[in-house]
Amino acid sequence: MADMNSLERAAILLMSMGEKDAAEVLKQMGPKEVQRVGAAMSTLKSVSQDTVSGVLNEFLNECGAQSGLGIGAENYIRNMLTEALGEDRARGFLDRILLGSSGSGINSLKWMDPRSVADVIRLEHPQIQAVVLSYLDADQSANILAQFPEKVRLEIMMRIASLESVQPEALKELNHILEKQFSGKGSNPSTVIGGTKTAAEIMNNLDGAVEQELMEAIKGVDEDLGNQIQDLMFVFDNMRDVDDRGIQSLLREVSSEVLILALKGADDFLKEKFFNNMSKRAAELLRDDLEAKGPVRIVEVEAAQKEILVVARRMADAGEIQLGGGSEAMI
Template sequence: MSIGISSRTPGPKVLKGPERVAALLLAMGKPAASKVLKHFNSDEIRLVTKSAALLGQVTTNQIEALVDEFASNFSNGTDLVGNASEIEKLLSGILPPDQVSDIMNEVIGNANRNIWDRISSVSENVIAAYLMKEHPQTAALILSKVRPSCAAKVMAQMPQKLRNSLMRRMLSMKPVVDETMKNIEATLHEDFMTNFSKNAGADSHAKMADIINKMERDHMEDVLTDLAAVRPKSAEILKSLLFTFDDIIKLAPRDRTMLFDQIQTDRVVLALKGTGEEFRKIVLSALSSRVRRMVEHELGGKDPVPHRDVIEARRAITDAALEMAARGEIVINSENEDEASVY
C-alpha cells in the first residue's frame, strides 16, 4: 500500500493477538486479572506486558466486542488507556519484585522507542522490499529518518539506479512540516509495523523455507513428506517458497545469466560436477563464451572432487539466487513443478 505524502487520519486500532489479551486484562482490573495471570508462563506474561505497554487507547465499543467474542456481556464498560504503569500494577503481587522490574525495564525501553527506531530494528530485506513499492521521494524521506547503519544496509539491497536516485533525493531534501510528518509516521505504523506483525505467520513459513533450502536433499524431502502428512497446507506453502539447485533451469534465461555473472568460475565447475547433460547445457548457455570454455575444460578433467565441496558450491549458488530474488533483481519461478531431478 503506497503511503504517499498526503494527510490521512488513522482509524481505530485493530487489536490482534496479545493486544486483545492485554485489553481484556486491563479492563478486568487487578483482582480478576491477577487470577488469570497466575496461569501464564513468564514468556506469555512478557509478551502480554509488551503489548499492554504499547496498546494506547481502546474504546468501549472495542472492549464490548472483545468480551462478546468470549461469550460475556460488558455493556457498561468505559474506555481504557493501556500503558506500562497500568500493567505494572497488575503484575505486582503476582510475580517477584525483581522479575517485575526486569520485565518492566525491557517493556519501557520498547515502549519509548519511536517508529524510526522500531523500523531500524527490522530486517533490511523487509524494509527494502517495502520501500521499493513506494514513491522514491517517500522512500528517501524514510531512509533519512532511520538509523544510518540501517539505511546503509537497506541501500545495499536496492538496484544501483534506484540507490543513486535515493541518495540524490536525500541530499536535496527539504524539511517536512510537523503535521505531514505525523501523518507519515501514523501511516507507517499502520501499513508497515502492524502489517509486519500481522504477517508473522507467513513470515514463519519464509524462515522455515530458508532453513529447509539449506538442508541436504534427502533431509529436505523427508521433512516435507512428514509435514505433508500432518499439515498439508503448510507443506504446500513451503514447497512454493523453496528454491533448490535443480530449479536453476526454471529461471528465465536473462535471470539465469544475471545469476551466474555473480558466481566465481571455480564454484560453477564444482556445482556442475555430476549433473546431467541437459542440465549442464542449460547452465553453460548462461555463461559468457570465455567462461563457458574454461568451465567445459575443467569439467573434462577426471580428478575426483569431494562430494561435500560439490554440495557447498550448489548451496552457495542457490543462496545467491534467493538473495537476488529478495532484492528484486531476478524472479524465481516455482510454479513449474513437473521438472524432474537432473542429478
C-alpha cells in the first residue's frame, strides 16, 4: 500500500466492485479522469488479497469520515465561492461549473479526440475557436491547436492571450449552437476566460518544436505579449524551484518509467534534486536505471517531461504542491 499511488488504489477499488458498479462510478468522472484510471487499471497485474483488503479498508475509513451531506444548490455554491474568492473570480468559476454540468455542447468536446474537435471548429471564426480552446483543458487545447496551420495557430493564440471575459449569454449561445451541431442579455456580468495564463498553459502542452515556432511568431507580432506568456510558462527545468515536500508528493504520482525518461533530458542539479527526495535505495536504483537506459529520442524525453508537468500543475491546482518554491509571497 505504501508504494502505491492514488491512481493505482482507485484502479484496484474499481476492479473490486464489479463491472456494473464500476461503470456507474466512471459515469461521474470527467474524460481525463476516466482515461487516467482506465490506464492504471490496464497496467495492474497480480494483486494480492491483502492489497485489495487494504485498499477497501482505506476507502471505507475515508467514507466513514464523510457526513453524507450533498449540497448542490446554486445559491449555496455562489455564496460559498464569493466568500472564498471574491465576487469577480467566483462569477467566472460558477459560470464554468453550471455550463460544465451539462453533458452536451462545449462540455462534449472534452470527450472527443483533438482532430475531431479541430474539425468541429475549423470553419468557425477565430474568436470562437479561441473561446473554445480557452474553455477546454490546456493539454487538450494544445493538441487541438497542433491540428491547425501555422498562421491559424498564431491568430488563435494571440486571441486567447488577449481574451479577458466572455458574456455568459454568448457562452450559452455557443453551447447551444454546438448542441444543435452534435444533434444533427448583454448587461450581464462577463465570464472570465482566456488571457495570458491560459495561453501559457496551452503553450506548455505543445510539442517542443511547435511551441518554439509559435512563441517566435507571437513575439514577431507583439514582443511584450510574447514575453508575458513566456514568463507564465512552467517548464520542466522550473522543477528545481519546487520545494522538497512538493517533489516528494509528486514522486508518489509519477511512474518510474516516465521519471527515467524525463530525467534523461535534465541537468545534474535537477537529477540530484529528485534523487535527494527518495530513499537511498530508490535513488540508487533510479541512478542504475538511468545509466542502463542508453540513448533515447528527444521527442520521448519531452513527452515524459510534459506528462510530469501535467501532474504537477494538477497537484498545484488542488493545493497539494506549490510550483515556484519559495519565490511566491506567503501570508
